[in-house]
């Protein structure tokens with residue numbers, strides 16, 4: 001039916017569509033329950049399938065005729081899949097807490113709101129929770145577009161036998177918040193060191209001379225500002241909401257493209273989704289040309305590296321391991337062949353996982 005300009009008629013048309021949507025959602029949820037039964041009958045405990053979810057979201061975004069934005073459509077379908085998965089089998093996901101951090105926002109962006117979220121006190125605890133089976137998956141920050149790597153995450157990836165099952169990219173928007181005091185009345189600002197680095201210029205321009213107090217997370221910064229009327233905090237909008245704070249200035253990060261990349265860690269192997277990344281850690285003998293020799297099988301096979309990062313090897317001083325991210329899935333035949341050659345040349349080689357590229 002074509003809606004007319006008449007409000008009552010438009011609402012009648014919306015009601016009819018909502019009923020259709022409800023019926024379709026209910027049918028979809030029923031099918032997901034069936035999928036769960038089929039998996040159980042086959043002894044398959046892998047209810048969460050990152051590659052399938054990524055493929056669904058990519059297809060839906062490509063089919064989107066508008067006027068809804070691509071990201072909005074992805075968000076809506078993310079929630080539908082999240083709810084369907086919860087019917088099959090509930091998922092527990094650990095993130096770097098407390099409540100209100102960017103890690104929580106990343107976990108929700110990736111898994112939707114139907115999972116049980118469990119805050120961990122630090123990055124090492126997230127790895128422990130997942131490794132010990134208290135959480136099915138964990139979400140940890142790995143790099144920021146302005147500040148670079150989160151070294152602790154890189155080191156822990158080597159310490160635990162876990163796999164990278166997915167990645168999440170989150171635009172990091174920092175807000176200056178307080179419990180009511182205006183900007184000019186603020187005597188101190190609680191801020192996490194990474195956030196402080198990302199807002200350096202804004203702080204120098206707008207709050208020169210105001211004391212900056214280190215906080216262990218953006219969420220704790222908000223909690224501290226809530227407890228002291230003369231304090232402000234730089235925090236996430238969810239932490240501000242959680243602690244009843246007001247936003248004095250929004251989007252104060254110096255780089256408007258400021259983005260943090262998070263990894264989803266777990267113990268499953270993710271299958272190819274059609275647009276994937278593979279992450280490796282490698283080391284070569286300490287002699288000239290060693291890194292070049294390690295990488296040349298990738299170059300010869302035309303495989304693109306999206307990231308290379310070195311870290312001290314910890315086994316000997318002035319020796320390094322290299323973290324590589326490459327485009328494609330380690331099960332793709334040309335990549336598998338190139339990786340076998342790379343592994344033959346390496347003194348140390350470990351594949352950390354292959355997983356779908358962040359969808360939105």
Ligand SMILES: O=C(O)C(=O)C[C@]1(C(=O)O)C=C[C@@H](O)C=C1
Pocket residue numbers: 032035036047048049050052053056080081084085088
């Ligand atoms: O296709 C599956 O394997 C499902 O379990 C269904 C479904 C979905 O709702 O589409 C749910 C959870 C999985 O992570 C992927 C997809």
